[in-house]
Amino acid sequence: MDATVTDPVIGRLLDGRYTAQERIAVGGMATVYVAHDNRLDRLVALKVMHPAFAHDQDFVRRFHREATAAARLNTPRAVSILDQGSDNGPHGHVIYLVMELVRGQTLRQHIGNRGRLTPAEAVEIIEPVLEALTAAHDAGLIHRDIKPENILLGNDGQVKVADFGLARPVNQATYAMTQGVVMGTVGYLAPEQVSDGSADTRSDIYAAGVVLYEMLTGQLPHSGSTPMSLAYQSVHGDVPAPSAAVPGIPAALDTLVLRATARDPNRRPADGAAMLDELRELAAYLPEPGQEPGPSDGYPDRYPDGTHPGLAAVDGSRATTGYERGGGDLHGLAPHYRRRSRWSVGRLVAIAVVTLIALVAVFAGARALSGPGTVRVPPLVGLDRATAERTLTEAGLAVVFDDAATSDTFTEGRVMEQNPASTAEVKPGSTVRVRLSLGKAKVHVPDVATLSVTEAQSRLTRQQLNVTPTPRQEANAAIAAGNVIRTDPAAGTELAQGTAVTLIVSTGPATVTMPYVIQLTFEQARSQLQALGLTVNRADINDDTVAAGSVVRTSPDPGQQVNRGSTVTLFVSKGPPDTGGGGNGGDGSGQLVDVPDVVGLKYQAAARVLQHAGLKAERDGIAFFGDTVKSMNPPAGSQVQQGTKVTLTVG
Template identity: 45%
Template sequence: MPESIVGRVLDGRYRVLSHIADGGMASVYVALDQRLDREVALKVMRPGLASDETFVSRFRREARSAARLSHPHVVAVYDQGEDGSEVFLAMELVNGHTLRQVMKSEGPLTPRAALDILDPVLQALAAAHAAGLIHRDVKPENVILREDGMVKVADFGLARAVSAHTSTSQTGALLGTVAYLSPEQVERGIADARSDVYAAGLLLFEMLTGTKAYTGETPIHVAYQHVHSQVPAPSSRMPSVPPELDALVARATSRDPDERPRDAGEFLAELRRVRAGLGQDELDRRPAAGGVVDDTSDSTAALSRTQVVPLGAPAGTVATTGQRPERRRALPLPWVLGGLAVLVAALLGWLFLAGPLASTTVPRVVGTPQQSAMAQLTRAHLQTRITRAFDEAVKPGYVMASNPRPGADVRRGSVVTLTVSQGPERYSVPSLVGHSQAEATTTLRGDHLAVGSVRQAYDEKIPAGQVVSTSPPAGTRLKRNAPVDLVVSQGRQPITVQDFTGKPADQAVSALTGAGLRVDATQQQFSDTVAQGSVISQNPPGGTLYKGDKVTLVVSKGPQLVPVPDVVGKQQDQAAQILKAAGFNVSVQQVMGGFFGIVRQQSPAGGSKAPKGSTITLVVV
């Protein structure tokens, strides 16, 4: 491990307070989350893992999946981050002991204690299975008993992230995991909910007996037993174990996944059903014979040989764990031993050269089409898992990377993950016209794009607050987080109306039409005060309108002209009366005193037209 990071602040948030422990994949520290003012457990990955880009990418995905799992019996994952070369998880800090430590301290547990622990473990696994998550690494080290008795399950999903590394890690670390691997994980490298059920069945076996079901000095030896042997009945090592629990372990640890409970929820229901059928004395019966808990040194396979008197045995009878008294037999003949040696050698040769434990080399498939790469892996006796990623340079459908890397030696049937290019990462600008600015912002972010500049503009059709247009327009394909500019409507544009009363009508029509208003100037009236062609009245006379609204103008035809009566030769009074009756005013000019009172001239002359109300001048003699 690198030098201690105690005292450092990771990611500007987590102040490392103290070191807790080191494991195969990480070191664990107590840290203070300075943002939320709480202590957390900080799991910092080993440098070998943190420097592997494929691992880091998978680690992020699995950590996000685990963080979505919220259950009282699951160690919560709060955060995942990186700080330089440090890749870490921030998790719930649980003060207590692992199940491994408890079994080492207590020895074999009573059926009641074992079931009390396994029940919440299965609750946690059932919640994960219902959410589509598989633990893949159920073992005593990942079960924590809090100081108040609460049971917690840790490291959900992380086994998948480190699977490529545990297969090549040191023997001890691998053996600790192989002891709980299901046959399908060993043979085909695949796992589902039933694989977690298998490991949970082994937990029950170990709690009841104090020993692992399978032990060996090499990982291969342990793995071979998972594939080719049936897990022994717990009572074969601890005779006090009730037959019902033997049957429960046998069902959970069947070599055929189809014969196991289909998930932890179904296993939990069976466990509770079995428990309900056990009596109090059976549940609380202390272990009567057998082994003690493994000392966690996975290379140590020997069982304890403590001598005990079995329950119900006659006085003086003594049994040794793992053995039954039997008569000493003569040694086998040399040729029998030789034959067995040849048989074992042939079996091992087949396993390691052509069988499921044979090795193969990962071919170089980077840069080839996906189908071609899969065909090469099949010819190399390997399975394929496809993940996809964007790339600016690699053509869509071509392999960008493989994990394990090309040239790596792996077991036949192993899974090689190919990262296949999806081409350049591009996202289409969505259609946002008519959406509110807030809706447009949410939609763009959901489509991996960003909001650029936002400009306000009047629009006669789009209501205020809604998007009028985008730049680039909808359908344009952009890179991730590229900005999209928005034009947001201010509603209809207001138009200030000018009063054109008394002004020429053509000037009024031109100005109002140019402002976007409709003008009705068809109404005309005579006016003695407004010149012909000018505006007599306007409706509305002023204020604010909007484009397309109507303004009505009344245009002057000028004064009304009427015929002037001819009054020449008539008496002054008669002439004046006639003119006034016709709507005119009369002005009289007398010549020589107007002695005779006869009209000699008039202006305007009779028979012509003059504005009604105008003055007719009479010359009277």
């Protein structure tokens, strides 16, 4: 009987919105269908948990965690989760996820159809996989099940990573065992996932390295008839270079595969971003697609079906979400797909139970292979020296401190690296190498005195120092306003990179308010002004309103702002003006002027000269006898008060 006809989910309306139309894949936990979203009128992929696991709360939590984990990823390289929910109907309780429908095929199908891939095609596929892992690791997630079944090759050329059902936060305890079940596929599990169940971003890197090896060679790096034998080889054997199986693979790809699949996690790229950087760096050393090795170097120039290697040969008639299949090919949306008999719930449960027993045996065997009498290396990163030593002593392990190094992450005196890593199993008495942090790298504060603020900020930034946003201002007579006087801390001080430095900026010379010293004696006024840091200059003038020896006026005037150190003039009274016996007086301003020499000039010209000097001309003599100035009083060169009359004798 047609399995799709008897499947109780097909044709069922879930949550009043999704109608399952066709089953396209069966995995260990769930079945995937093409479904119609009646609300938005679109086709989606519907992932329905197997009834045998719907009542297992741990599996249900994992199932929902896939939606939560994938929804956190903002990348086109991961299959999008659109919705999640549950539905109660006449055929029982259904728990489901709704995902985007990716039309194309899985990498497993692609390798099965084509055999090993060329280096160019392998790089073209693994690069977006690493982009997806970069997004996941940046979001604090690890995938834990990278394998060809979970890598989708879309008909539009897009490569996407699916099945984040095993994903967990990086900072959450992540074990490959859940109620005795090894999570992930044995051939792609990192050694630490098999030996002690731990997993981090480097475990995903190991799996990506195995996938890259498989694309280049068409086979897994380890072979075995049982999962346990595969697990044993993963823990105790190194992944060989791909070129050992297929001559002609570029050495750069050999190096990347060997680094990604190193048994020691510390020797692998730290995360997806690190491996992606290495892949892009080695791309320059790979041959161009048209220059790749031919058959003599182990690569076919044409596949058995007559097509050439490359992504363009991907079968465009398939539609899949890329989830692991349960026997047979993955169904597509073509009208003539293969029919399969329906599997009963009992058969699914039986298979699940057998799988559980086998995988528990794998885990137990791997634990036994590690041998008795081992201790687990405790986590030391972040501890101070004394605490790290005490922790290792209590664990029965020895410690050797390597040379300390600078670190942008760990403060001075804290453990920044340890080898072996935490959770590694070692013999009692083994030595653990520890490296302490020196803190951030030290730099010297440069001398930026007299520079503009912009120039000083640029120089400090080049020295890997930060600059406080608001400089301090300070008066300074030697540094122009707006330029830097000094820094705090001072120039030459050794600081950690990233330390904030404050600029002290000049506002120009300091100013004081000119005090009111009029009518004080000259000595009193001078003493008061010198106490304010001002220099005093004296000018004596005639004044009939202020006693002789006292200040008549000042320049600048009282109340004005004066730069400290400036010169101030005190005009001191020398009593009423001396009129020279002529009674010529003055304007009373006390301002003295020099009498210009106008002897020999015509009277009108002489009068104009005197007027320009601030003096008044007065004629003495009769024009009949001549108009030339013969003498003058006060005489030329004498000082008189402004406005004084000067008598000009003409003849």
